[in-house]
Amino acid sequence: MSHLLLLSPAANRVYAGAAGSLVAAELEICTGLAATPVTLAEVDYLSFDAASLSSEELAAVARSSARLALFERAGDLLRPVALPTVDVLDDDFVSIPKYQGKTNEQFTRLLLNVTRAAAEPPAGRPVTVLDPLCGRGTTLAVAWTLGLHAAGVEADVKAFEAMGAFWKTWLRRKRLKHSADITPVRREGKSIGRRFDAKVRISEGELTATVFTGDTRDSAKLFGKKKFELIVADAPYGVVHGSRTDVKGVAGKRDRSPAGLLGEAVDIWAGQLAPGGAFGLSWNTLGLSREKLTAMVADAGLTVLDDGPWLRFGHRVDSSIHRDILVARRTS
Ligand SMILES: C[S@@+](CC[C@H](N)C(=O)[O-])C[C@H]1O[C@@H](n2cnc3c(N)ncnc32)[C@H](O)[C@@H]1O
Structure with missing residues (x-):
């Protein structure tokens, strides 16, 4: 199953440009998942394949530095995946x-x-x-x-x-x-x-x-x-x-x-x-x-x-x- 991670906008334009590959390396270290940047209908995502995500993997994705939302890709459709709340204080x-x-x-x-x-x-x-x-x-x-x-x-x-x-x-x-x-x-x-x-x-x-x-x-x-x-x-x-x-x-x-x-x-x-x-x-x-x-x-x-x-x-x-x-x- 292919997953798409939508990244949060970064206030800094230069950092926003680098964020895709930085977060891909972060995800690989924290979850072992190999992610690659993809663009779909002019929106940038990180894409990775995983049959189903364990609760530890979902928590690691939720904790990652720039995640906004996670989707499963079903053909042309994106199905939202609920991420657990991992932060203990407001952002x-x-x-x-x-x-x-x-x-x-x-x-x-x-x-x-x-x-x-x-x-x-x-x-x-x-x-x-x-x-x-x-x-x-x-x-x-x-x-x-x-x-x-x-x-x-x-x-x-x-x-x-x-x-x-x-x-x-x-x-x-x-x-x-x-x-x-x-x-x-x-x-x-x-x-x-x-x-x-x-x-x-x-x-x-x-x-x-x-x-x-x-x-x-x-x-x-x-x-x-x-x-x-x-x-x-x-x-x-x-x-x-x-x-x-x-x-x-x-x-x-x-x-x-x-x-x-x-x-x-x-x-x-x-x-x-x-x-x-x-x-x-x-x-x-x-x-x-x-x-x-x-x-x-x-x-x-x-x-x-x-x-x-x-x-x-x-x-x-x-x-x-x-x-x-x-x-x-x-x-x-
Ligand atoms: C890149 S800034 C870190 C900024 C910090 N992460 C933040 O977001 O507020 C490096 C910091 O190291 C401090 N610093 C530089 N030399 C130092 C020293 N010898 N001992 C203690 N702090 C030092 C500077 O005052 C500065 O606040």
Whole structure:
């Protein structure tokens, strides 16, 4: 039986152009189904063959980053297939915030989905997603939407404050039972920054989030012994805003490139991954080649997934950004 997946419109035209092949690679990783883009009466779909879809496959399709509707194809007719509800929070939690530097929300969901598919965490253990470059929290909001706990680190205090303010307002407006507070962090009597802690009650239980202000290279110090099942980040692109780059300086060095930052941070993040956990990073290949990043991640003791659909995520964002995804697993 041939199935047709209609993709949600993407706000960004360039991303919309790439979405078909990106979601096809995502589906192959998350469901094993081989999908190809097709156009029918001038409408684009992803097409795949499957005798009948299991409940796990239907849930994976429902969770995928850009699905709008699924149909079975019967000759010239399309029969709608009901998809299960998989999100535990309304999607406007992710879509309302709009700001310069926000990572595309469909892309963030894709990155989280494929990283999760690479992980083999012990069954029954709660899954926490750490975004150690969390900005205003797109990854963390997607994690909550998918029913996963969230944690983050961000050097830009304004971004941290904006995230805290939005989460508080949104949780209150939705009338969800929650707590959300920003408090100072003190070590040895000195103030070293702030933390945001939030909890929300959902029908399946409770979700938690913890975000620290600070340098991502201090992430292990900030979270102590806690290990994460998933670490997912969209690295700074090395783009200049006014006179400053989006990389928060590599201490004591002139190097303000994402490559310099990643060279120092990857080891620290790898040490924060739980056994069976997975690491997924999106980055600008114009500033750092896949070969170099693969070597950094392998040197940090992780196994990089570098064949088949894992190599089909490269796409153009604009003239100075070609984005790709690298996913790796911690096997021991
Ligand atoms: C591409 S943005 C991530 C945006 C985020 N996914 C969002 O949608 O809000 C990269 C983030 O890394 C942060 N950053 C850069 N260097 C950092 C550092 N050394 N430590 C912590 N955060 C850093 C930047 O402030 C920026 O928010």
